[in-house]
Amino acid sequence: MSVLLNGKAIAATIKEELKAQLSARPYTATLAVILVGSDPASSIYVKNKHRACEQVGIRSLVITLPDTISQAGLLAEIETLNQRDDVDGILVQLPLPASIDSRAVIQAISPAKDVDGFHPENVGALSMNHPGFLPCTPAGIIELLKRSNIEIAGKECVVLGRSNIVGKPVAQLLLRENATVTLCHSQTKHLPQICQRADILIVAIGKPRAIDSRYVKPGAVVVDVGIHRDSEGQICGDVDFSAVEAVAGAITPVPGGVGPMTIAMLMQNCLIAAERHASRPA
Numbered sequence: 001m002s003v004l005l006n007g008k009a010i011a012a013t014i015k016e017e018l019k020a021q022l023s024a025r026p027y028t029a030t031l032a033v034i035l036v037g038s039d040p041a042s043s044i045y046v047k048n049k050h051r052a053c054e055q056v057g058i059r060s061l062v063i064t065l066p067d068t069i070s071q072a073g074l075l076a077e078i079e080t081l082n083q084r085d086d087v088d089g090i091l092v093q094l095p096l097p098a099s100i101d102s103r104a105v106i107q108a109i110s111p112a113k114d115v116d117g118f119h120p121e122n123v124g125a126l127s128m129n130h131p132g133f134l135p136c137t138p139a140g141i142i143e144l145l146k147r148s149n150i151e152i153a154g155k156e157c158v159v160l161g162r163s164n165i166v167g168k169p170v171a172q173l174l175l176r177e178n179a180t181v182t183l184c185h186s187q188t189k190h191l192p193q194i195c196q197r198a199d200i201l202i203v204a205i206g207k208p209r210a211i212d213s214r215y216v217k218p219g220a221v222v223v224d225v226g227i228h229r230d231s232e233g234q235i236c237g238d239v240d241f242s243a244v245e246a247v248a249g250a251i252t253p254v255p256g257g258v259g260p261m262t263i264a265m266l267m268q269n270c271l272i273a274a275e276r277h278a279s280r281p282a
């Protein structure tokens with residue numbers, strides 16, 4: 001039996017802490033979220049972000065645009081929010097319709113308001129250890145490990161998946177925490193053997209229940225970033241939970257693991273954005 005890493009409970013504690021911090025400050029914080037189209041999963045995530053803002057005391061603006069909006073139209077909406085002095089943080093919910101170039105959209109968000117940490121300026125800041133905004137899922141994974149008293153320094157960490165929003169940045173954050181990091185992907189050979197080396201295994205490959213006990217060293221910490229709905233409508237991750245929990249020392253559930261931590265870190269970034277905004281020179 002492994003220890004369950006309860007992201008839901010830790011995220012609730014973080015939101016309480018942020019609420020107390022914000023209420024003691026002489027300024028407000030406002031997050032603007034843009035949702036393009038009506039993808040059901042994206043709509044749930046945006047609702048969850050709005051609810052988290054309410055819990056923390058952050059003002060939340062949700063801007064819903066039709067999936068027929070042009071790229072120029074979306075960029076104009078972002079520029080309006082960049083210019084608004086009453087908006088501290090901006091994010092555009094991903095994925096976007098195929099007709100829109102996500103790269104151009106991410107680059108259009110002011111780096112000072114980019115609470116997702118996706119703008120190239122913030123990505124560069126992360127890799128150079130400069131101040132910026134950390135992407136929410138990778139930051140949430142590190143926070144979950146730390147608050148669960150899992151030591152990272154000196155550990156063998158294997159990251160499965162090299163996406164820009166999870167795999168690459170979480171590898172950099174683990175390195176910043178002095179872990180020894182191996183980043184694997186679809187072309188990696190001898191994957192089970194490499195994963196078996198991991199003290200901490202982070203799985204972000206986007207394939208339901210793909211990682212079973214053959215990939216896990218007994219006693220390892222397993223962090224599952226995937227989120228899927230199976231043919232029976234059950235939510236599951238990239239890890240075959242029932243097979244892996246028998247081997248792992250600690251494991252995140254799906255739901256209730258990394259997902260809630262992502263939203264808690266978004267709230268934290270909003271407070272940072274508001275603080276920097278309030279203290280900027282006039």
Ligand SMILES: Nc1nc2c(c(=O)[nH]1)N[C@@H](CN(C=O)c1ccc(C(=O)N[C@@H](CCC(=O)O)C(=O)O)cc1)CN2
Pocket residue numbers: 044045048091092093094095116136137227235254255256257258259260261262263
């Ligand atoms: N602009 C962004 N787009 C996307 C991001 C992101 O960080 N910024 N990440 C994902 C989606 N996402 C946040 O936006 C996200 C996904 C899942 C959860 C979550 O809490 N999941 C719950 C289960 C929810 C359910 O019932 O379906 C859990 O794991 O417990 C939070 C945030 C892609 N897009």
Ligand SMILES: [Mg+2]
Pocket residue numbers: 027028029030086088274277
């Ligand atoms: Mg403000």
